[in-house]
Amino acid sequence: MLMSDKKFDYWFGVPRKEIKWYPKIDPAACIGCGLCAVICGRGVYSYDLVTKKPIVAKPYNCLVGCQTCANLCPVGAIEFPDPQVARETARKNKIFVKVKKMLEEKFAQQLLETAKQYHAQATQHEMEMREIGKA
Ligand code: SF4
Ligand code: SF4
Numbered sequence: 001m002l003m004s005d006k007k008f009d010y011w012f013g014v015p016r017k018e019i020k021w022y023p024k025i026d027p028a029a030c031i032g033c034g035l036c037a038v039i040c041g042r043g044v045y046s047y048d049l050v051t052k053k054p055i056v057a058k059p060y061n062c063l064v065g066c067q068t069c070a071n072l073c074p075v076g077a078i079e080f081p082d083p084q085v086a087r088e089t090a091r092k093n094k095i096f097v098k099v100k101k102m103l104e105e106k107f108a109q110q111l112l113e114t115a116k117q118y119h120a121q122a123t124q125h126e127m128e129m130r131e132i133g134k135a
Helices: 035-039 068-072 083-092 095-134
Strands: 045-048 053-056
Touching: 035 045, 035 068
Parallel strands: none
Antiparallel strands: 045 053
16 A cells, blocks of 8 residues: 555655654554544545554655644544654755745735735825815
């Protein structure tokens, strides 16, 4: 079985398999409720219906920094590395240069709309002032 899906091969340009961020399950603590397998939106888990235990089938699909399944596990059976690992990976790989560019791209339309609104408001205000001046 593949350890990840192709679309998750890179994280901000960093080969995902170089980042040791994925869940580990303590089988002794796990009660097999299946919540982790159901809620993970990235297909990290499969579930063994015979043993009634989840399996970390595609660890590198896990979103770097995410710990949702661990936060929700009712018995605390899921472990992740220290969050500092994710922070340090981000810092070491200088992802914030890419983040800045992505942020600008993502919100460019919003910035444009805001500028248009300001312009419309300023024009309206100017017209009102002219009307007052005429009166
Ligand atoms: S959420 Fe926790 S208890 Fe439930 S199956 Fe997953 S690891 Fe086991
Ligand atoms: S941390 Fe998030 S992405 Fe990773 S396995 Fe859990 S729910 Fe899925």
